[in-house]
Amino acid sequence: MSTYAALPKVELHLHAEGTLEPELAFTLARRNGVSLPFASEEELRAAYDFTDLQSFLDLYYATTAVLRTRRDFHDLLWAYLERSAAQGLRHVEVFFDPQAHTSRGVAFTDVVDGLHDALTRAGTELGITGGLILCFLRDRPVDEAARTLEEARTRLDVLLGVGLDSAEVGFPPGPFAGVFARAAELGLRRVAHAGEEAPASSVAEALDALGVERVDHGVRCLDDPDLVARLVREEVPLTVCPLSNLRLRVVQDLAEHPLPAMLAAGLKVSLHSDDPAYFGGYVGDTFDAVAAAQGLDDATAALLARNAVDGSFASPQRKADLR
């Protein structure tokens, strides 16, 4: 049981596909007649030994092959929601990667509707609120992202916003400016991964070219004092994922994670799990791991939780409930 179970948690950096545990992957593989390139759950779990972001993404995209139907997407997110409810989850803004599925012949609507089914059920059965954030894959062509956004017009009622993820190095945010402008016209909120592996300049580019309201990861902003000053002044939320940073070797040891420096600088930092099935911990586990590695006093834990509420796209009424 997490020490921080009673602290109301808000997840702002959580990839639906990153919640696929090996057990469910094999269940879905059997159900859909799909074969995985691993003999067993243990063998798959043993492959979770990453050297960088790309080595993780290769496995992450390979295992998505088991996700085929609306029901699969429901079952995937529902398993995450049930498990996280026990760790104090109250609100979640879920990233998903439609291009990873439509490129395999899965219907866009089955992906969105299945995930939305799980969120609707979580509202009723678990008291968890949330929404869906459609992420474009930055290492795929911009016109594919534009087509994906046009497909999303049939589901604007269930989409909270758009994001940008996948391989960072060599794939800057700038080329997606037009797609993000169109998303804003459609009334969607905007976030992007930046400053995870790519340098601080990618964070500034996401703010300037895409108009993002939150930055996912952003840890490398510390390399640029002017950028830090701007992020503090503009109160830009940064969704930090220490277990991800450890497993993808952005940091070599959790004790060396720059979270304390980010807090000391006055940045609006919050703690999230990113891809919990792959990185060894859900949101409560993330608080526990930081506490074990660095110490975490109650006031700081409460600040991290409150920053997540403030940085969320929940309604003012819901934010008041979550605080």
Ligand code: HPA
């Ligand atoms: N970074 C980039 N892309 C991703 C990640 C991440 O941490 N997780 C899933 N897709």
Ligand code: ZN
């Ligand atoms: Zn991420």
